[in-house]
Amino acid sequence: MDLVAGILEGNRRALAKGITLVENGEPEKYRILAELHPHTGKSMIVGVTGSPGAGKSSLVDQMTKFYRKQGRTVGVIAIDPTSPFSGGALLGDRIRMQDNTLDPGVFIRSMGTRGSLGGLSRATKEVLTLFDAFGFDVIIVETVGVGQSELDIMDTADTVVVVLTPAGGDIIQTLKAGIMEIADVFAVNKSDLDGADRVVSEVNKTLDLSHGEWRPPVVKTITLDGTGLDELLAEIDKHREYLISSGNLEILRQKRLKEEVTGIVLHKLEDMITLRFQQDRQVQGLLESVVNREQDPYTAAQSIMFSLESWLPESAAESS
Amino acid sequence: MDLVAGILEGNRRALAKGITLVENGEPEKYRILAELHPHTGKSMIVGVTGSPGAGKSSLVDQMTKFYRKQGRTVGVIAIDPTSPFSGGALLGDRIRMQDNTLDPGVFIRSMGTRGSLGGLSRATKEVLTLFDAFGFDVIIVETVGVGQSELDIMDTADTVVVVLTPAGGDIIQTLKAGIMEIADVFAVNKSDLDGADRVVSEVNKTLDLSHGEWRPPVVKTITLDGTGLDELLAEIDKHREYLISSGNLEILRQKRLKEEVTGIVLHKLEDMITLRFQQDRQVQGLLESVVNREQDPYTAAQSIMFSLESWLPESAAESS
Numbered sequence: 075m076d077l078v079a080g081i082l083e084g085n086r087r088a089l090a091k092g093i094t095l096v097e098n099g100e101p102e103k104y105r106i107l108a109e110l111h112p113h114t115g116k117s118m119i120v121g122v123t124g125s126p127g128a129g130k131s132s133l134v135d136q137m138t139k140f141y142r143k144q145g146r147t148v149g150v151i152a153i154d155p156t157s158p159f160s161g162g163a164l165l166g167d168r169i170r171m172q173d174n175t176l177d178p179g180v181f182i183r184s185m186g187t188r189g190s191l192g193g194l195s196r197a198t199k200e201v202l203t204l205f206d207a208f209g210f211d212v213i214i215v216e217t218v219g220v221g222q223s224e225l226d227i228m229d230t231a232d233t234v235v236v237v238l239t240p241a242g243g244d245i246i247q248t249l250k251a252g253i254m255e256i257a258d259v260f261a262v263n264k265s266d267l268d269g270a271d272r273v274v275s276e277v278n279k280t281l282d283l284s285h286g287e288w289r290p291p292v293v294k295t296i297t298l299d300g301t302g303l304d305e306l307l308a309e310i311d312k313h314r315e316y317l318i319s320s321g322n323l324e325i326l327r328q329k330r331l332k333e334e335v336t337g338i339v340l341h342k343l344e345d346m347i348t349l350r351f352q353q354d355r356q357v358q359g360l361l362e363s364v365v366n367r368e369q370d371p372y373t374a375a376q377s378i379m380f381s382l383e384s385w386l387p388e389s390a391a392e393s394s
Numbered sequence: 395m396d397l398v399a400g401i402l403e404g405n406r407r408a409l410a411k412g413i414t415l416v417e418n419g420e421p422e423k424y425r426i427l428a429e430l431h432p433h434t435g436k437s438m439i440v441g442v443t444g445s446p447g448a449g450k451s452s453l454v455d456q457m458t459k460f461y462r463k464q465g466r467t468v469g470v471i472a473i474d475p476t477s478p479f480s481g482g483a484l485l486g487d488r489i490r491m492q493d494n495t496l497d498p499g500v501f502i503r504s505m506g507t508r509g510s511l512g513g514l515s516r517a518t519k520e521v522l523t524l525f526d527a528f529g530f531d532v533i534i535v536e537t538v539g540v541g542q543s544e545l546d547i548m549d550t551a552d553t554v555v556v557v558l559t560p561a562g563g564d565i566i567q568t569l570k571a572g573i574m575e576i577a578d579v580f581a582v583n584k585s586d587l588d589g590a591d592r593v594v595s596e597v598n599k600t601l602d603l604s605h606g607e608w609r610p611p612v613v614k615t616i617t618l619d620g621t622g623l624d625e626l627l628a629e630i631d632k633h634r635e636y637l638i639s640s641g642n643l644e645i646l647r648q649k650r651l652k653e654e655v656t657g658i659v660l661h662k663l664e665d666m667i668t669l670r671f672q673q674d675r676q677v678q679g680l681l682e683s684v685v686n687r688e689q690d691p692y693t694a695a696q697s698i699m700f701s702l703e704s705w706l707p708e709s710a711a712e713s714s
Contacts, residue, residue: 104692111690328685335684336671338695340664347663351656364655365648370431372424375658 078109081208086181089208093183096200104338107200110207115327117149117206118314121231122216123256128237129263132297134216138180140303146211147179151201153217153227181210195226196341199334202230225256230330232323233258233313235306238277240269254280257290258313261306265294288316356381398429401528406501409528413503416520424658427520430527435647437469437526438634441551442536443576448557449583452617454536458500460623466531467499471521473537473547501530515546516661519654522550545576550650552643553578553633555626558597560589574600577610578633581626585614608636676701 077095080088096103122137124130131152138148185197198215205213217227228234236257241264262273277292291309295302317323351357360377363369397415400408416423442457444450451472458468505517518535525533537547548554556577561584582593597612611629615622637643671677680697683689 104696108690108692111692112687115687331684331691332681334691335681335694335698336668338691339698340667342695342699343663343667344660347660348656361652361655364651367432367435370428371651371654371658372428372431374655375662376424378655378659379662 077106081110081204082113084209086178089181089204092204093201096204097185097197103200107203110203114203114206117210117213118310119202119206119213119215119230119232120310121228121234122214122237123228123234124237124261124263125239127241128239129297130216130237133237133261133263133295134214136295136297136300136303137214137307140300140307141212142177142179144307147209148181149205149208149210149213150180150182151198151205151213151215152182152184153198153215181205181208195230196337198227199230199337228256232317232326233310235259235261235310237261237263238273239264240267240273258288259290259306259309260292261295261302262292263295263297265302266296266298270294287320288313351378354381397426401430401524402433404529406498409501409524412524413521416524417505417517423520427523430523434523434526437530437533438630439522439526439533439535439550439552440630441548441554442534442557443548443554444557444581444583445559447561448559449617450536450557453557453581453583453615454534456615456617456620456623457534457627460620460627461532462497462499464627467529468501469525469528469530469533470500470502471518471525471533471535472502472504473518473535501525501528515550516657518547519550519657548576552637552646553630555579555581555630557581557583558593559584560587560593578608579626579629580610580612581622582612582614583617585622586616586618590614607640608633674701 077088077092081092092106095106120137122130122134134150134152138150141148183201185201202213202215215227215231234256236254236259238260239262260277262270262277264270274292274294281289281292291312293302293306293309295306314323317326351361357378360369360374364371364374397408397412401412412426415426440457442450442454454470454472458470461468503521505521522533522535535547535551554576556574556579558580559582580597582590582597584590594612594614601609601612611632613622613626613629615626634643637646671681677698680689680694684691684694
């Protein structure tokens, strides 16, 4: 089976295989992603983030159902931080989504971090490319809203939904996590609980103090019965219309494409250098001298930078 | 004032200046870090992590006071995730620490993420080098325990304290965040609340299923009145004794030094490449062709990799 043709034809097995290939970092992934690229850029990419316990997974589940009612197909990328040791994702939250997974218009993928800093955001971007080429109308990317790599991932979304709850201190935690300012739409979830209106007015007060050209709307949602879901989806569509009419969507996407190229080059260099470090006797000797405290890491790094001259061009050619 | 001499003499102003220099990424930082390096490796490095709201800041505050009672000096590196837009850290939690900051045996530094993935863990490692050379007996690194860069930072600690509370779902959140398995010591904080004993027994049940050579002890703490703090500090010391007697401390530190060198080389290459990308006409042309969708990012990255041959050695020499 040709993976590229399969994905473009909407074959789910091809998509699943493509994701595995990307997650495992197989070298052929670059050819596949390259061939798929001309077919991307059509999906609406929605990021959903918020503190642990805000009910993001259930909200994403409901959003998926409501998009399906509108006849739109949905791809979900759910990022579960995983142990650096086990390498496996805890999929508890995803079990509830069984309903949606039986629907051929929905594809859900949980991703682990695989222990490498930056690796998660790279793999997420690559899976986004696969989903986009596959032809989903909407792609939802869900992350726990704390931590730098999660902020980085939200950077790939056209519209970011920040999920809050009436729970004590939620706004403070959100402020601390730095996700308040990346919101395009706020969802105050579990809004049947006491204090929901207080949270709405606190968010609005914060927005009164400062917001950009687009003022993020604040929508009250209840995941259990779907309250506010139609409004939430409408606000997301409105934000997208704003992005298109203002020309910001094009600017965002151009910026992202440039960053993607830079990221790929850095990633390839990193792989190359890590491999070379393990093989190069001079580098091994320098590392040993650092371990023995005969040399400091900074001077050793400088020596390695000099030695790049002798081997980098060669291995740059090799890696092609 | 010579910064290096100042830091080695225990001059706080020199230390503060050094940190600013490192955080701003001034080029001279490498010289300073290189000169300080032979004087490092003496501090005990304790990581403190846990879900938002677990009371980490207050616990670190109390730990600091208890270490001071033992006559040990303490450096605290507190990592507040910040907005990628404002670039400023929210220092609310730190205000409570005023007591400690008036003590010349204590130095507290809050760090922001400055928006760059991987930048935070790099800067944290550099500040650790400064603190270590300054001569603190104990260095506490505190992070919000969710997210990949935070896991990466905890990798720099000799002993990791994972803070839990009796609050509902705290263990599940901790498991999801992947920090359960990096714990060397568990602190069940706010243990005056209902359910503390249940949390202790749940953690112990998890440990019964799997633990390494070192079985993490579980200590109940109450930050307000200092309950359990003596025991917590004793367990941290015991873990350090174990690390030393088993030879694991040396293995850990060697591994870290090697990673540090690799990290510095990659960081320098990244800076070099980013700068070069902005200046190189061929690269700019390739980026434009990607933006215009005439070329995919992967093929463009490959072309850039080839062009590295012509300019990388030269700029490698330049950056020295």
